[in-house]
Amino acid sequence: MFENKKTYLNDEAKGKKLKNPVTADVHQRARAYRLQRVRDKLIENQCAAALLYDPVNIRYATDASNMQIWTAHNASRYAMVFAEGPVIIWEFHNCAHLCEHLETVDEVRNAINWAYFGAGPRVTEKAKEWAGEIVALLKQHGGGNMRLAVDKMEPEGVPFLEAHGVKLVQGQMVLEQARAIKSEDELELMKWTIRVCEHGMQRMHDELQPGMTENELWAYLHFENIRHGGEWIETRLLASGPRTNPWMQESSDRVMQEGEIIAFDTDMIGPYGYCADISRAWTVGHVPPTAEQRRLYSAAYEQIQHNMDILKAGMSFKEFVDKGWSIPDEFYKNRYCCVAHGIGMADEYPAIAHAGNDWERAGYDGMFEEGMTICVESCIAVEGGQEGIKLEEQVLITKNGCVPLSSFKWEKDWLS
Structure with missing residues (x-):
């Protein structure tokens, strides 16, 4: 088993923490913009308000953050954003103080937890109490409009709202469009999140050596994220050697061997709740790649660059797919789940399906707009082959094309 005898905090050459360039004014303006985006989309969809349980949506609309992962699967806090009225947050027990600094929040109340974990056999009783409060606020601030956008909710609450004349609208659509x-x-x-992520990626690059486990290498990204004020990592998509084909295998205690491919997908929710979603691939020990490794990497790099070259504002999703890099038959079975997807505080709308059967089964059209941020994807692996390559770049859509938001290097000397 690999033993890393270096202690990172004592390593002055690598232990320097990055200086955050973001000012409080930037953060405050971003909050104001996001809240207004939500309100504009509510008006566009003729909704009086949005009821939000998804912690990422709550964060987007208000910047309120509290136990994000835990509350994603425990419905114990929620928010209500009125199109033309107040923003109210129902916080977890004794957590009202967490919103005191937020100009985006007008009122904080104690949450009524009517999910089974919190209410047990009293679900019906607590759900009725909860619905009564929501309905009263709609009548007070909704101007007679009872259309309520809801992003996610336990099913027991639906009839209690509808019994009071509330018309439920797909709130996830409203928030995804806003975001x-x-x-x-x-x-x-x-x-800033991407810069922190790249700092962690560089640490991984520098520490990578034969004899480490995948988990030991992956931990360096977590470390850099957390110490720079980041929050969590959505997946554990790091694999080496035969575990790179097929893709989607999460990091393990497998000991990495010299010369094998190691590939990863950061999926990192960093400072301020924003996501850095970047993929790169190296060889363990940074030894020269084999001819087959070069061939796979060159194909993945070509797919990324071709699709980035054609991507621009005003292009439809379907046009992008039709003009996109054509995946050779030998790699098609192990293609990535999408050609590209939106990114912000997490993976977001849109998700762009591949051409052909994927498009017919799950694709939907739309338009790339200036100001969207998109991740361009590639996974290249021969069905039954020994290894695969996963690459991904995060870009900004402009009227003239797309601009990479990441500056982390590619292995250009691998290109055949």
């Missing part, structure tokens, strides 16, 4: 276009201030927050 799709980034302001300049949002981009500053995202760029």
